Amino acid sequence: MAHALLIGGTKGLGKVVANDMSLRGDTVSIIGRNKSDFDSDNIHSYGVDITDYDNIRNTINKIIDKNGPLNYCIFLQRYRGGGDQWSGEIETTLSATKNIVECVSSGFGDNDNCIIMVGSVFSRYVGEGQALSYHIAKAGLEQMMRYYALNLGKKGVRVNGIMPFTFLKEESKEFYFNNKELMGLYEKITPLDRMGATEDCSNLIMFLCSPLASFITGQNILIDGGMSLHWPESLVRNMNGI
Numbered sequence: 001m002a003h004a005l006l007i008g009g010t011k012g013l014g015k016v017v018a019n020d021m022s023l024r025g026d027t028v029s030i031i032g033r034n035k036s037d038f039d040s041d042n043i044h045s046y047g048v049d050i051t052d053y054d055n056i057r058n059t060i061n062k063i064i065d066k067n068g069p070l071n072y073c074i075f076l077q078r079y080r081g082g083g084d085q086w087s088g089e090i091e092t093t094l095s096a097t098k099n100i101v102e103c104v105s106s107g108f109g110d111n112d113n114c115i116i117m118v119g120s121v122f123s124r125y126v127g128e129g130q131a132l133s134y135h136i137a138k139a140g141l142e143q144m145m146r147y148y149a150l151n152l153g154k155k156g157v158r159v160n161g162i163m164p165f166t167f168l169k170e171e172s173k174e175f176y177f178n179n180k181e182l183m184g185l186y187e188k189i190t191p192l193d194r195m196g197a198t199e200d201c202s203n204l205i206m207f208l209c210s211p212l213a214s215f216i217t218g219q220n221i222l223i224d225g226g227m228s229l230h231w232p233e234s235l236v237r238n239m240n241g242i
Helices: 012-023 053-067 085-104 132-155 173-177 180-189 198-208 232-239
Strands: 003-007 027-032 043-047 072-075 113-118 157-164 220-223
Touching (some): 003 012, 003 053, 003 085, 012 027, 012 072, 012 198, 027 053, 043 053, 053 085, 072 085, 085 132, 113 198, 132 157, 132 220, 157 198, 173 180, 180 232, 198 220
Parallel strands (some): 003 072, 027 043, 072 113, 113 157, 157 220
16 A cells, blocks of 8 residues: 555546546555545545645645655646735645655655656747636746656656646536537547547556656656647648548
8 A cells, every 4th residue: 555645636537536546455645725625544634825835734634644654746736816816826726835855755665666747738829818827827837847857767756747738627528528620620620539538647647657657757748649740731631631
């Protein structure tokens, strides 16, 4: 049995990862703005402001005292608005991650240890619907992942990232199911002929958070069903049936 700490895991992908890890027998501790509504014998949640460093440090120490040393730490948090967007994105995505990594790096056990940073394709691409601050924060997160992979490797801690493309989440399924044309377009231009699902992201996280990935570190893995393989001209032709 392993002990996983999820940062921002009370809904969406985090909820799926927590349940998957629980099903394989791991102890799961979740830190989010609010406690989750799905606590169980081996899922424990804590409502904490992750930008409050003293509070988060005290909470993590309590979690380790209660549930034992960590094996995995997974960052899934997102800035959800309120206040200045630029400072909010930087504090939530970068400053909080840095502070928590430095807090937990001495709290890992003797077995398989890994940190996962869930980023975005917008660390490398520009999306019209996302703010500059989001792009900058995700690009910084990718470089932070590499930095810690290099500097924590000697301590037996692997550090990797994942970059999900657009995928069907519980909270977005209704939108796509009600917009069949848009969903069909995604399926048409994706080599694997379907949209990604939350489970696809969770499956990769589960693999990376296991001894099967014991020689993988410093990698930011794109989950897009092959979408990024398209040459732009080919993509335009495909979209227009040419």
